[in-house]
Amino acid sequence: MITIKEVSELAQVSQSTVSRALNGHPTVKEANREKVFKAIEQLGYKPNAFAQALASSRSNSIGMLVGSLDGPFYGPLMHTAEDTVRQNNIHLIVTSGQESRTKELDSIQFLQSKLVDGLIVHSDKLSDDELIKIAKDSETMIVLNRFIPEISDRCIYIDNELGGYLATKHLLENGHKKVACITGQLSKVDSRDRFQGYRNALLEYGVEYNAGLFVEGRFDHQGNHDAARRLLDRDPEITAIFCQNDNIALAVYDVAAERNLIIGRDLSVVGFDNDTHSQHIRPRLSTVDFPVHEMGEEAAKGVLSLINKRDYPLKHKLTPTLIIRESVAKL
Missing domain, CATH: 1.10.260.40 (lambda repressor-like DNA-binding domains)
Structure with a gap:
């Protein structure tokens, strides 16, 4: 030995x-x-x-709460965070909240029972007040995808409103007037912020907001085909759709094929996240890049700096960028 x-x-x-x-x-x-x-x-x-x-009075482990243990967003987020902490000889323990407030609380309590040295929390269901309370009890905690003024120094989030604006602006710049939007779950702050960005772009370009051109979908794969069908049934003259993530865009591609509509000619689409599959479908999907790897790395480095009481210039607000490919036609 x-x-x-x-x-x-x-x-x-x-x-x-x-x-x-x-x-x-x-x-x-x-x-x-x-x-x-x-x-x-x-x-x-x-x-x-x-x-x-x-x-050492340390467990050499960090706990992480995420919404799901699979998918093109959470997978890279967990992978990058785990890779970063392992470079420091620390293990990452991951649990999932599964879109349940009770399960999120239970997951955090489980991680705390394991005496983890720090927490990385991506919560969909817990209120700001609940997260503030947990942060007071856990001084080595980083909160993802949420801006909470009282603990702003420990929050990392993307400018979702800017992302929604960039996606919609690209469609408007290409001459589209009937620009629809399929959101994620409106219970999520990401969806609401991206929708606000959509409305900001319409206002800037003098296009009146039409509630009939909006429908709620989901960030996972459930129900998005029906959402796309409802939207196109309401108004067959829709020429463009801003999909609030790339999963939703995939459903729009399928529904367009059902109706013999060609993406990039008859119907223009912009997604959000820049998932791996977005550059492999045809036509390749124009989308807003979510810097998920950067978020995972920043979360890990941030919690490590809190654990070791070292100063680290944490990037709090991450900037999305538009990736232009071939899914948008110019009118």
Whole structure:
């Protein structure tokens, strides 16, 4: 069995330096930290996690609450956060709220019972007041996709209103007047903000808002085909649709095919998220890029800085960008 003494000898540092490096102590020089982890990898050393936690009063784990454990948004978010914390020899424990307030609370309580060193919380159902209370109890907590003024220094979010504006503006710039919108669940702040961006663009271009050109869909795959059918049945003269995520856009592609409408000619579509499949469908989907990898990395670095009491210039408000491909026709 490999010991910490052998690691220290190979790395040519003291045993205490090895211990501090394993515990993520901020006083360890980066050069020494690299030597320690190189020696650990070379020797195949496995530290005793329980003893380590007792000695350091740390579990060397971070808890993460997300809305779902699959999908093109949560998958990259979890992957990037996990990859970042693992570089610091810390494990990520992930739970899902499954769009239930009770399950979200239960998940957070479960993570806290595991004595995680920090929390990354992406909540759909908990109120601002509830998150503020949890943040007061957990000083090493980062909140994702939510801006809460009382804990703004620990919030990371995207400018969803700007994203909705950019998508709609692109359609309007290409001469479309009957621009419809299929939202995600309006119980989610993302959907409401993206819808506000849609309305802002209409106002800027002097196009009157028409409630008949809007229908509520879902960010997952449930019910979006019916939503698209209802929308096109209401007004066959619709020439463009802003879909509030790329899953919704896929449903619009299917419904357009049912009706012999060609995307990029008869019907123009802009999505949101820039999922992997958006560049592989035909025509390739114009969409708003959600910097999900950046969010995951910032969340991990932010919670690590809180745990280690180190200053880190956390990026609070992330900026979406429009990716123009071939799904929009110019009228």
